[in-house]
Amino acid sequence: xxxxxxxxDFVEKSVQLFRADPEKTRYAMKYRHCDGKLxxxxxxxxxxNLKLEVIFTTFSFLLSYQCIKFKTDQxxxxxxxxxxxxxxxxxxxRGPEVYLHTPSVRxxxxxxxxxxxxxxxxxxPRKEGEGNNSVLPISE
Amino acid sequence: xxRLQPDPFLNELTSMFERTTEKxxxxxxxxxxxxxxxxxxxxxxxxxxxxxxxxxxxxxDGKKTISTMVGAKDHQRFQSSxxxxxxxxxxxxxxxxxxxxxxAADSDKKQGSKKRSSAAKISK
Numbered sequence: 412x413x414x415x416x417x418x419x420d421f422v423e424k425s426v427q428l429f430r431a432d433p434e435k436t437r438y439a440m441k442y443r444h445c446d447g448k449l450x451x452x453x454x455x456x457x458x459x460n461l462k463l464e465v466i467f468t469t470f471s472f473l474l475s476y477q478c479i480k481f482k483t484d485q486x487x488x489x490x491x492x493x494x495x496x497x498x499x500x501x502x503x504x505r506g507p508e509v510y511l512h513t514p515s516v517r518x519x520x521x522x523x524x525x526x527x528x529x530x531x532x533x534x535x536p537r538k539e540g541e542g543n544n545s546v547l548p549i550s551e
Numbered sequence: 552x553x554r555l556q557p558d559p560f561l562n563e564l565t566s567m568f569e570r571t572t573e574k575x576x577x578x579x580x581x582x583x584x585x586x587x588x589x590x591x592x593x594x595x596x597x598x599x600x601x602x603x604x605x606x607x608x609x610x611x612d613g614k615k616t617i618s619t620m621v622g623a624k625d626h627q628r629f630q631s632s633x634x635x636x637x638x639x640x641x642x643x644x645x646x647x648x649x650x651x652x653x654x655a656a657d658s659d660k661k662q663g664s665k666k667r668s669s670a671a672k673i674s675k
Contacts, residue, residue: 429583433604437582444572447643486644493634496581500633503583503606504626 414480418491421481425453426498428479432457433507438499440492447484451492454478552609553617557629560608560619561636567612568640580609586620 415421429436436455442448457477501509555563564579571577584607585592595602606626609618621629 433583437580439578439580441576441578442568442641443576444568444640444643445574447645449641449644484645486641486646489637489641489644493637496634496637497630499581500606500621500626500630503581504621505623506604507583 430507450482452480563617564610578611582607
């Protein structure tokens with residue numbers, strides 16, 4: 412179980428996890444009003460198998476993150492979580508290959524390959540029709 | 552586990568949040584699912600039928616569990632209602648800590664500069 416400190420990191424890894432195994436990945440949220448705490452968890456219920464990964468691939472994000480969590484007590488993170496919810500609702504209702512774009516997005520774009528491998532961050536805004544790449548915009 | 556339609560689910564979810572204000576937690580889980588057992592799915596695969604995958608949403612307060620399935624057509628509407636519920640209910644989280652810290656830091660700086668200027672005057 413890994414608690415991730417950076418929000419953007421958490422979002423990127425969650426989407427990667429989901430696209431790697433859409434059938435098994437689930438996103439759970441726990442809210443405690445009495446403590447004022449919010450915890451987000453994304454997992455695919457697999458065991459870590461780092462040895463295999465080292466043999467077959469280098470720098471593969473695929474099986475490295477089986478369960479990632481994010482905890483907070485800040486109201487501003489609730490707003491970020493809303494956008495995260497939108498992303499996951501779209502992904503889960505429509506399928507992992509969906510092109511993600513919502514009006515309330517930041518101009519910074521994250522390109523994710525369906526295999527869930529390398530990450531690229533282009534400086535320019537939107538580019539359309541990038542072969543097999545799916546585009547995930549995340550905004551503030 | 553109670554399976555509901557999206558709208559009753561949202562109403563139940565609201566009451567769940569209301570019930571857990573003093574004590575307890577609310578868990579909400581999202582999963583990409585076909586709502587069919589593995590056996591049925593394998594049968595459909597061999598038959599060549601397309602398996603419809605939708606979003607399964609579960610919510611529990613530790614005692615009662617409710618769930619609903621949301622498809623591609625109605626997910627936008629559900630998403631916005633769900634977001635509204637969360638906004639109105641998640642009020643216990645801390646607000647504007649950074650601004651308060653900045654204000655405290657600024658006031659400290661000002662005090663620091665005043666002390667220095669007064670010290671400079673004294674030394675002269």
